[in-house]
Each structure stands twice: as C-alpha cells, then as structure tokens.
Amino acid sequence: MTIKQAWLGFWVLALIWGSSYLFIRIGVAQVPPFQLVFIRTGIAAIGLNVVAYARGKRLPTDSRSLGDLLFLGIVNTVFPFALITWGETHIESSLASVLQGTTVLFTLVLAHFAFVDERITLRKVAGLVIGFLGVVVLAGRSTGETITGTRSNLHLLGQLAIIGSSLCYAIGGIYGRKALQNRLEPIVVSAGAMTVAAITTGIIAYLSPIFGGPAPVGFNQLAPNVLGAVLALGILNTFGAYLIYYSLLAALGAARTSMITYVIPVVGLLLGVLFLGEQVDGRLLIGTLLIVGGIALVNLKFAAVIGNLRARLAGRANVIRSPTDLP
Numbered sequence: 001m002t003i004k005q006a007w008l009g010f011w012v013l014a015l016i017w018g019s020s021y022l023f024i025r026i027g028v029a030q031v032p033p034f035q036l037v038f039i040r041t042g043i044a045a046i047g048l049n050v051v052a053y054a055r056g057k058r059l060p061t062d063s064r065s066l067g068d069l070l071f072l073g074i075v076n077t078v079f080p081f082a083l084i085t086w087g088e089t090h091i092e093s094s095l096a097s098v099l100q101g102t103t104v105l106f107t108l109v110l111a112h113f114a115f116v117d118e119r120i121t122l123r124k125v126a127g128l129v130i131g132f133l134g135v136v137v138l139a140g141r142s143t144g145e146t147i148t149g150t151r152s153n154l155h156l157l158g159q160l161a162i163i164g165s166s167l168c169y170a171i172g173g174i175y176g177r178k179a180l181q182n183r184l185e186p187i188v189v190s191a192g193a194m195t196v197a198a199i200t201t202g203i204i205a206y207l208s209p210i211f212g213g214p215a216p217v218g219f220n221q222l223a224p225n226v227l228g229a230v231l232a233l234g235i236l237n238t239f240g241a242y243l244i245y246y247s248l249l250a251a252l253g254a255a256r257t258s259m260i261t262y263v264i265p266v267v268g269l270l271l272g273v274l275f276l277g278e279q280v281d282g283r284l285l286i287g288t289l290l291i292v293g294g295i296a297l298v299n300l301k302f303a304a305v306i307g308n309l310r311a312r313l314a315g316r317a318n319v320i321r322s323p324t325d326l327p
Contacts, residue, residue, distance in 0.1 A: 006251035013244045014260050018097060018267025020237045022275055024085055025093035026229035030222055032214040033085040036230060038201040041077065043234025045198040048191035048242060057185060059192050068179050072189065073196025076172025080165035081197070087165070090158030092278040097268020098288045099138060099162040104261055104295045105131045106170035114174050124298050131294025135163065138287035186249075190242050258299065262292055 001009070027036050052058070060066060088096050105128055111118035120128075139159055180189065209215045219227060248257045265288060272278040 001247060001251045003251070006248060009244050009248055010252065010257070010260060011263075013241060013248065014263040014267055016237055016241045016244070017260070018264045019271055020233065021084075021088065021093035021097040021100075021268045022271045023229040023233045023237060024088045024096075025272070025276060026226055027233065028085060028089045030226045031217055031230060032205065032208070033082060033089065034201050034205040034208060034213075035216045036085050036233070037078070037081045038198060038205045039230055040234045040238050041081065041194050041198040041201060043231070044238035044242070045191065045194040047235070047239035048187065048194055051243065052187045052191045055187065057188050057191075059188060059195070060184060065184060065192075068176075068184075069189065069192035070196055071179075072172055072176055073193040074200065075168055076176065077193050077197035078200050080168040080172075082201070083161040083165035083168065087158040087161030090154040091162070092272055093276060094269040094272030094278045094280070095138065095159065095284065096162050097272070098265045098284070098291060099135065099159060100166055100268075101261065101265045101291045101295055102131065102135060102163055103166040103169045103173075104298060106167050107173055108298050110170050110174045114178055127294045127297030127299075129294070130297060131291050134287040134290025134294060137283055137290060140283065186246055194238075261295055261299075265292060 024036070031039075049059075060069070084096060084100070108118075108120065108124055108128060112120045139156065176189065184192075205216055222230070245257070269280070269284070269288060273280055
C-alpha cells in the first residue's frame with residue numbers, strides 16, 4: 001500500500017466509522033439493541049475468523065489467552081456496543097458520535113496509572129478539562145425530550161450510556177496493551193473478542209423475552225432501509241473497518257492512524273444532519289469543538305510539530321542561499 005492509498009483508506013475509514021452512528025440510529029427503530037449488536041458482531045466474527053484462518057492463524061487455546069479474549073470481548077465489545085445502541089434509542093446519532101470522542105480522554109487518565117511512559121502533563125490536563133467541559137455543555141443541552149418526542153430523563157441517560165461506552169473502550173484498550181504485550185496478533189484478538197461478543201449478545205437477545213425484554217425481530221419484518229443499515233453495520237462498519245484499520249496501522253503507523261479520532265465526530269454529526277434531519281444548535285457545535293479541541297491538545301506534540309516546521313523552513317532557506325542554485 002502506497003502512502004497515497006493509505007491516506008485514501010484513512011478518509012474512507014473515517015467515513016465508515018462515522019456512519020456507524022447513523023446506521024445504529026436507523027437500526028434501533030425496529031431492532032432491539034441486543035439483537036442489533038448480535039447481528040453486527042456475528043457477521044464480523046465470521047468474517048474475521050475466515051480471514052485469520054486464511055492467513056494461517058488460529059484462536060488460542062491456553063487459559064491465559066482465552067481469559068484475555070473473554071475480557072476484551074465483554075468489556076471492549078459487548079458493553080460499549082450495547083451502551084451505544086441503547087443510548088441511540090434516546091438521543092441523536094450526531095450527539096452520540098461527538099460524545100464517543102471522550103474515549104481518548106478516559107484513555108489518557110487510565111494510561112497515567114497503567115504505564116510509566118504515559119504520565120499526565122500540564123498540557124494533557126488542560127486537554128482533559130477542555131474536553132470534559134464540552135461534555136458538560138452537551139449534557140446541559142438536554143431538554144429532557146427524547147428522540148421519540150416524549151419528555152423524560154432518558155435523553156440524559158442516553159448521553160451517559162455513550163460516555164459509559166467510551167470508558168469501556170478506554171479500559172479495554174489499556175487492558176489489551178498491558179495484558180497481551182504482543183503475545184497475540186491483532187487479527188486473532190479481534191476475531192476472538194468478536195466471537196465472544198457474538199455468543200454473549202446472541203444468548204442475551206434470545207433469552208430477553210423470558211425476563212420481560214423485547215423479542216427478536218425477523219429479517220422479513222424489517223423495512224428495507226433498516227435491514228440495509230443492520231447488514232452494513234456488520235459487513236462494512238465492523239468487519240470491513242477492522243481490516244482497513246489494520247492496513248492503516250501497517251502503512252501509516254499508530255500515531256497518524258489515531259488522528260482519525262478527530263474526524264469521526266465531525267463525520268457522524270454531518271451524516272446525522274444530512275440524512276436524519278437532526279438539529280444542530282450552538283451548544284452542539286460548541287461542545288463538539290471543545291471535545292475535539294481537548295483531544296487535539298492531549299495528543300498533538302506541538303513542540304515536535306514546531307521543530308519540524310522550523311527545520312523545513314531552515315532547509316528551504318539554505319537551498320535558496322546556495323550559490324550553486326542561483327542563476
């Protein structure tokens with residue numbers, strides 16, 4: 001993969017992941033949350049296991065690795081997927097995509113205690129404060145009216161569910177980095193964790209009616225747009241996105257690939273407005289800017305950026321001053 005192809009893949013992945021919130025919002029109109037997560041993870045689990053098998057990889061059988069995959073499957077997949085899906089039954093997809101950006105902020109706090117090379121600095125504290133101030137602005141935007149038009153506290157609970165999913169992603173990411181320590185390849189981890197998630201959510205979805213929960217819905221009962229959104233979530237936004245992500249890691253490296261974090265909230269916001277007619281007001285824009293700005297302040301190494309810029313300018317100045325290059 002060339003650099004140009006990699007950057008094209010970067011923007012394609014940003015569009016794919018940003019559209020997840022749109023598809024979830026469409027899907028939950030008819031499909032119960034756990035069934036939606038089951039379909040999504042089931043499709044991805046099949047696809048990832050096929051790819052892993054084709055590459056000569058196998059799921060581990062030792063108890064330590066199985067325990068790790070079980071933890072990641074539950075904490076890093078089932079919990080966040082379910083929280084996001086349930087949350088979007090009560091809040092807009094655009095708002096969900098913005099709140100999901102807090103994953104980076106939670107990761108920063110947890111990494112401070114987990115890794116000696118990830119200590120919080122004054123700059124990172126400032127980023128945290130700015131980012132979570134954006135969350136407060138968005139929470140204050142809640143009028144108590146859900147997307148169904150009824151007034152209750154479920155709109156605020158929906159926001160808290162998305163923030164809870166961000167915390168789960170942060171815990172899962174830190175655990176994966178600390179526990180696995182390159183023992184398992186990423187495709188194996190994803191295939192194993194997604195398999196755990198599919199089995200778990202499948203059991204919950206089909207046992208739910210026994211405990212008073214919603215019964216699963218047949219595909220033949222779904223409107224075409226809902227069925228398309230559900231299948232897209234599994235095939236494109238989960239299975240396909242993972243494959244693109246790993247390709248980008250290999251081509252661009254972790255640092256540049258992580259920049260996608262800044263793009264996803266904006267993509268999710270725009271898609272919600274364009275395709276679902278979701279409203280944008282001053283608080284949503286301010287909250288989005290604060291969260292994205294906080295993420296940027298946490299992640300960007302301004303000293304390195306300025307140093308590189310100065311080096312390039314100095315190099316250009318030397319070229320201009322070189323007498324051999326003058327007419």
